[in-house]
Amino acid sequence: MPAIIDTEATPSLLIFPCDFPIKVFGTATLEFELAILTIIRHHCHHLRENAIIQRNSKAGKYLALTIVVPVDSQSQLDAIYRELSASPLVVMAL
Secondary structure (H helix, E strand, O other), rough: OOOOOOOOOOOOOOOOOOEEEEEEEEEEEEEHHHHHHHHHHHHHHOOOOOOOOOOOOOOOEEEEEEEEEOOHHHHHHHHHHHHHHOOOOOOEEO
């Protein structure tokens, strides 16, 4: 069983607030894009206009989104990753 890390007790290497790039991979569908943006906006209400970069896979089946999000704390960042990872539309979140 993998070890569970208590992020509240573990000091972060990040200095908050900061802009943090999150990469999310899924199938290249409008449903995927909308779901990811909904999740991100649930946690970060103010995204910059150029905060999202899209890249399709060579065959066009998958889409990679890189979203630079303004985060205020490690707990906010953890909550974003938990919600992204829980989505059935997300193949991987980095």
